[in-house]
Amino acid sequence: MRRRLALLMLALCALFAAPVLAEDSLPPAPYAYRQLDDPSQEAKAKALMDTLRCLVCQGQSISDSDAQMAGDMRNVVRMRIAAGEDPEAIRQWLIERYGDYVSYEPRVTGLTWPLFAAPLVMLALAFLLLRKRFTGKDAA
Numbered sequence: 326m327r328r329r330l331a332l333l334m335l336a337l338c339a340l341f342a343a344p345v346l347a348e349d350s351l352p353p354a355p356y357a358y359r360q361l362d363d364p365s366q367e368a369k370a371k372a373l374m375d376t377l378r379c380l381v382c383q384g385q386s387i388s389d390s391d392a393q394m395a396g397d398m399r400n401v402v403r404m405r406i407a408a409g410e411d412p413e414a415i416r417q418w419l420i421e422r423y424g425d426y427v428s429y430e431p432r433v434t435g436l437t438w439p440l441f442a443a444p445l446v447m448l449a450l451a452f453l454l455l456r457k458r459f460t461g462k463d464a465a
Contacts, residue, residue: 359403360403361403361406363407366406367403369406369412370399370402370403370406370412371388372412373402373412373416374386374387374388374398374399374402375388376416376430377398377402377416377419377427377428377429378426378427378428378429379392379395379398380394380423380426380427381393381394381395382395386429387402401415401419402415416428420432425437
């Protein structure tokens, strides 16, 4: 009986300790925190990184995030800027790879146009409703 209880306790401890094994033990991406030697290229990279969303944190740009994926993305941006690639081409590559959500500057596409049109439609509807309400004749 004691042996079964000990095995049960050991199994429960192993079950509750399992999330620790899922922790990422990889080191950060190489050169993830290294800046480019050319100040103008670093300024381009920083400007681009400020407009890209961290996919892990979702509320921070990749330049502000400490997530490993953000470090990898910073590394990719810096490597491509150093290779002479245009920042807009890098943004398009990241959007193709991760989707429109990665950019803080969304583009109007066939899928996203309702998001841009909805506020205008709602303003027009509110204007029509308010105009009807305030221009109506009082019965009294």
